[in-house]
Amino acid sequence: MSRIRFFILLSVCVGGMAQTQAPANSATKLAFAIPNLFGPDGLTLPNPNHLAHFDSDFQNNFGPFNSAIGSQLTSLPLPSPAAGFTYSFDPALGVYTRSAQSYGPVLAERAETIGKEKFYAGFSFQHFRFGTLDGVDLRNFASVFKHTQTTPDPVIKQDLITTSTFVNTQLDQSTAFFTYGLTDRIDVSVALPLVNASLSVVSNATIQRIGTANDPTIHYFRDSNGNPTAQKQFSISGSASGLGDVLARVKGTVLKTKPAWLALGLDVRLPTGDAYNFLGSGALGLKPFIAISGRSNRITPHLNLGYQWNDSSPLAGDIFTGTKGHLPNQFEYAVGFDAGVSKRFSFAADVLGQEIFHAQGVAPSTFTAANGAQFADNNFIRETANIVNGSLGFKVNPISTLLVSFNVLVQMNDAGLRSRVVPLVGFSYSF
């Protein structure tokens, strides 16, 4: 009974946290870092003779990058809240039996439930370092800024500013998760992620004097001594910590056959994380899913299929006005197996995929200047991103019902905002 009270209390607290987040529009928030990279007025040169403002997809349409982060935050792979130890009652024999001989997958979901009135708690830590966006290296993101001033002199407008930008986005996600067996067939779970997000952006800008090659006084930066220069480095960084998007899950085993069990579930992602600081997606999410687990003794194949519906988020809209835009929905799947290698050791391997519809992406391009010179550029586009990761992990049972988990998520293709390798370490205990 005390476990039920604890779970209810936990749910009330989570609900309370979900209502306390208020959108904030502050330049100190991480979502404003890229728009403010070159100053509040964007990339505007100190030239006194004309308004030398330059624009690019990168800064003018910085929104796609925020949206890409928002999309990624809706789909950060959380460790499975399914218990490693699962039991079911065999009424014919009158005994409890282990439902599966393996401790289950690490990032995928299993069809087995934890068992009536059972309680399971765990903790995991994951580190994400987003290095590429659609395969484009974020350590060297090329952009071409075009002159936007409608100056009467078309030669002046031929000048460009090229930038090479290093965008370092990292997330540390520590997740506490709890599962309670309402009945032998129905589990409820909650995952509470604590996120530390950090963003640092360094951009090296170079004035390409295409039309004003003979006159360096038309377009120039000023260095720290106030002297005119054709190159300048801009940088901005920040970090934030706090509660991420809380996930609540209900899962029920609806079919038990000899070869396989089938469970239906629903994930509800609450926008409890501060989206402006990349701690959360800023959008409510609903994900109905199916989990199928095979019933062999040592090797248990499993398949998960789910559809993630997302509400609107400021990260997909205009962060300055607070206007929300729809975060892309996505189809998700996981296929793999877990295997009980020995009594105290099990192994899990999965392919995890996401098909993000109408996602923000980037396409490398080449900009040809008026004089025929070519510069690397990147254009933001809408696309269906097919993200595929491999997951390899194992669980060890050193004592009692304690399980220690290790896992690596390995990038298998280029689509989307990606980390090459995401390590996970965690532990859990079944009460």
Add this chain to the structure above:
Amino acid sequence: MNAGRAEEQRKAAELSAARKGVDEALNRYRIAFENRDPEALKSIWPSLGRSELTAFQNFFKIARSIKLQLRPLGEAEIGAAGATVRARRTMAATDERGALPTQDQTVNIHLRRAGNSMVIESIDIAGK
């Protein structure tokens, strides 16, 4: 007359012995279960298959304690080959995580004669 009475007395004695055999068999089953003793369980339930016995052994390994109650619901049906008892089976057990949910079922316990005693042939669920 005497022969008829003697026959009745013999049948009554057999019935009484059979009922005693049923009670003893149920008691042996209960004790084997509570003591988590697979050998004693196999002895009173010799028809247990290998996989079934393994299921009991695995349960006995995870169980810290087991309390089993068998309450017959009416008289046992005694036949020439054995007996059938309809009983309420209530099991309260704990494992290393604490108390497991109490299980309560009505079962039909089928017994067969084995010499002068009874052993369990099978148990099936009769409903709640």
